[in-house]
Amino acid sequence: MKRILTGSILQLIFVVCALNLNSCQEMNIDSQAEFPVKLETDAQPQYSVLATSPRTIIFNISSNTPWKITSSEEWCTPTPAMSSASSLVAEVSLNILDNPEEKPRTATLTIAGENYEPETVITVTQDAKSKLVVQWIDDKMGSETSTAEFKIISNKAWTATSSSMWLTLDKEAGTGSAEPVTITATAAANAGKERTATVTISNGLEEQTYEVIQKGFILEFAGLDEMENPYEFTGNGTGTTTAEQNTKTYSVNANIDWKVSTEASWIELEKAEDNKTFTATVKNEYYFDTRTATIALEAADKTLGLEPVEITVSQMGGDVVYDGKDHTVDTDGHLTLTTTARVTSRFNLKGNKRKFAIYEWKFSDTDFTDDHAIDLNLDGKPAAHMWMGPNVNFTTNSYKFQIAGSLYSLIENKVNKDSRNKMHTLRVEIKPLENNANKASYDVFLNDEKVMDTVEIDISAIEVGYTLYFGFHASSTGTASMTISSFEVIPVE
Structure with missing residues (x-):
């Protein structure tokens, strides 16, 4: 009986050991299992971006193995370019520079995982710079x-x-x-x-x-750039006709009928029949200052609604020679002549000045403290010499206009000291008679009022040209001054 029990116990022990050995073997196999290597990305195979300010491309990589990204071009770079040690999922940005070229370009990016096949390839195409x-x-x-x-x-x-x-x-x-x-x-x-x-x-x-x-309705000045001094007329001419530099012909480009006008009385305008040109003539010689005027082209038909086309022209002051002393010219071009006692202070225009003309002075200020005479001397043939006031050297010449050797009286109460202190304009007109080519008329006006009866003289022996003197002469005494704002000579042909 004892032997039987002992044998049973040994068998039981053997079974238990066998079971325990089998259990240990199964546990060892499970602990040594291997997981597959994987790398996944949501990146697209191809991307297209603009040449300027391209968008940033973003995609994700999920991996259980280390990885890195390589780019074939420096203008397209990934961030990050490789995995971190602990990263399972990473967000990658592709940073792309502007394309400076006028043709498209392509970059290839390759994602490779350690012990992983196949590689992932991404193509980025960038548009050309705009031209x-x-x-x-x-x-x-x-x-x-x-x-x-x-x-x-x-x-x-x-x-x-x-x-x-x-x-x-x-x-x-x-x-x-x-x-x-x-x-x-x-x-x-x-x-x-x-x-x-x-x-x-x-x-x-x-x-x-x-x-x-x-263009619509055409109305414009043409060829101004080709003209010599198109905007400037000279101050004084020479000889018996208007000097050539005081006449200019302007061209007009127009497809409508037009007219030309100016507010200046000293410019004469004449339009040609061909509707293509007009002539502007400065009628007066001008001294001391520069004056300006506007010349305007206008449509003949006002209903067209065209604005006038304008240019501004100027006439320069003429050449003046001063005699004596005490003369000044201010910033406005006004000439002031001053005299004391028997001091000469006057200007003259030497040369062949016109005999037939209207000579006109305009005054901005006069101060005849004493009864000092104004002296006008027109040298030449016939000689003319006017004393508007007393002449202490030749008393018979006081208040007289001597023409061709004869004396003609000024109306004294219209040219006395008080009248000269109120003087705004003085005008001397020398004109040929219309009905007698051998005679000329002389007239004198103070403030547009006639101060001498008309004088008619024989000019059959006339010589071309006068030398004009105007101002104060030593033949008169006392204190006086006058400021002349302008002086002009208007030819009479």
Whole structure:
């Protein structure tokens, strides 16, 4: 019995050991199991970006093995470029620079995992830099049906559009090309005022806008740049006719009837019959200062609503020679003559000045403290010498106008000291008689009032030219001054 029990116990022990051994073997196999290597990404195989300010491309990588990204181009770089030690999921950004070239470019990025196949390849294509060059129309288009060409160079497809129906384009779209494309713009005839249309040219990335101006009613000065001093007339002429430098012929470009005008009485305007030119003539010689005037072109038909086209012209002061002393010219070009006792202070115009003319002085101030005479001397044949006041050397000449050796009286109570203190204008007119070519008339006006009876003299022995003197002479005494704002000579032909 004892042997049987002992044997049973041994068998039981053997079974238990066998079971325990089997259990240990199974536990050892499970603890040594291997997991598969994996690398996954949501990146797309291909990306396209703009040339300028391209977007940032972002994708994710999930991996249980180390990885890295390589780029074939420096302008496209990943961040991060490899996995961190503890990272299972990483966000990757592709940073892309602007494309400075006028052609597209491509970068290839390769994602490789350690002990992992296959590699992941990503292609990034960047658009070319925009090139849009337009050679535009330089001039205005004619008012008639007219055409003009411009050119487009673009490395991308382009469009061209006109804002107005009266302006059409023979090409409104095209493909990218290195060669210029010529486009013809056609403007319909314009029977109205000048008008403007806008042409917009775009290649999708860049847009340019230009104006087309079409002439309408045409009225303009032409050829001013080709004229010599088109805006300036000289101050004084020589000889018996108006000097050539005081006459200018202006050209006019117009498709309507027009007229020319000026507010200045000293400019004479004459329009040519061909409707293309007009002549401006300065009728007066002018001294001491510069004066200006406006010459205006206007449509003959006021209903057209055109504004006048104007230029400003000037006449320079003429040459003046001063005798004696005590004369000043202020910033306005006004001449002041001053005398004390028997001091000469006057100006003269030497040379062949006209005999037949209207001589006119305008005064801004006069001060005849004493009864000092105004002296006007017109040398030549016949000689003329006027004393508007007392002559202490030759008393018989006081208040007289001596012409060709004869004395003619001024109306003394109209030219006395008080009248001269109120003097604004003095005018001496020497004109040929209309009904007798051998005689001339002399008249004197103070403030537009006649102060001498008309004198008619024989001029059959006349010689060309006067030397004119005007102001104060030593033949008179006392204190006086006068400021002459202008002096002009108006020829009488």
